[in-house]
Amino acid sequence: MAKIIIRVPATSANVGSGMDSIGIAFHLYYTVIVEEATEKWQVNHALGSGIPNDENNLMVQTILKVDPTIHPHQLTVISDVPIAHGLGSSTTAVVAGILIANALGELNLSVADEINLGAKLEGHAENVSAALLGNMTISTFDGEQAKVVNAQMPKVEALFYIRPDGISEVDSRKKLPETIDYQTAVRASSLTNVFVGLVCQGKWDEAVPLVEDDQLHEPYRKDLVPELDVIREKAHELGIYGTYLSGAGPTIATFGEHTKLVELRMALQKLNLNGSLRILTVDQEGATVRGE
Known part of the structure; x- marks a missing residue:
């Protein structure tokens, strides 16, 4: 494949009293195009000067935490998810990083594996699970393993x-x-x-x-x-x-x-x-x- 395209939905969490437990995915997306291999990580985006363009980018850090052997690539990010606004912007980068590592490293991670990795990085599982599964998720995380229920929602x-x-x-x-x-x-x-x-x-x-x-x-x-x-x-x-x-x-x-x-x-x-x-x-x- 010449390119890999990752799309991750925004998430809304802490629904009601479901603190760090209930998350819902919405039609607002963080999209990453994984392009050619390069000498150094390059993340192209228009998200502002506060978001790194190199290996310090949260998405790249996540990739390397999942598999430190992955060779650098050029990544292009197109995102409608506002940063630090309670819509899971950091989660979209973390989930994208896990999915990129899984694809480039040919790791064959299950969705449960991906949720556990994301939960360990974030400290809770509701945003990660909702972003990966869609709809509404109800989760609990003990620091090692997440247990998740994916609830089908009406088209609200x-x-x-x-x-x-x-x-x-x-x-x-x-x-x-x-x-x-x-x-x-x-x-x-x-x-x-x-x-x-x-x-x-x-x-x-x-x-x-x-x-x-x-x-x-x-x-x-x-x-x-x-x-x-x-x-x-x-x-x-x-x-x-x-x-x-x-x-x-x-x-x-x-x-x-x-x-x-x-x-x-x-x-x-x-x-x-x-x-x-x-x-x-x-x-x-x-x-x-x-x-x-």
């Missing part, structure tokens, strides 16, 4: 409010408490269990309002994203119940029917919020690898 859409300024996951995690009380833990667990159960039964309309009652991260991060309450209130006025903080923020997602989401987008545009608004559908395929 979400309106994403994407602020121009990002939030680093490190800064966002500093907002989280070291401990929570027992009753809060029980409440969070029950909400997540029922949400997952309803999704697996195909009862999406009953499931989606539960994403608004997060107990584990939204209460501590809300001050970083003041638009969250504004968007949720406006959605409720339109009868839409499905707004949550995506990942570590600052992106906010609202699930709903297309016509309702168009109404919500128009209403939010009138508020002149400092961000972009995009309606995206759930990706049901996951990451792909093809040759040319």
Whole structure:
């Protein structure tokens, strides 16, 4: 094959109280074209000066962690996934790196192997598993092995409010408490269990309002994203119940029917919020690898 083309979907994590556990893939993509072998790694992209073009690039670092013997190549990245915005931008690079290493090194990794590698690199499995499998994934990771359930979702859409300024996951995690009380833990667990159960039964309309009652991260991060309450209130006025903080923020997602989401987008545009608004559908395929 003269070229290998990798496509990885963006992911939205921490859905409801599914902290570091529930992830959903969306139609927003990080695409990498693996081109000719070179003397040194060269990563061509238009993602800004903060993203390295050489072996220090996260994708290249991932390739070499999976297989240090892989020869350098020229890689061209075309990405619509905003960096540090709670849509899995680092995960797309990590997953692409794993898939490139698997292809160039002829490693014959299984999807389970790829998920475990990604989880070890990221510390949790929900973004990696959702990016690789598509749809919604529910995962747990003990530091060595990830266990993942891939739940088929209906063809739902979400309106994403994407602020121009990002939030680093490190800064966002500093907002989280070291401990929570027992009753809060029980409440969070029950909400997540029922949400997952309803999704697996195909009862999406009953499931989606539960994403608004997060107990584990939204209460501590809300001050970083003041638009969250504004968007949720406006959605409720339109009868839409499905707004949550995506990942570590600052992106906010609202699930709903297309016509309702168009109404919500128009209403939010009138508020002149400092961000972009995009309606995206759930990706049901996951990451792909093809040759040319």
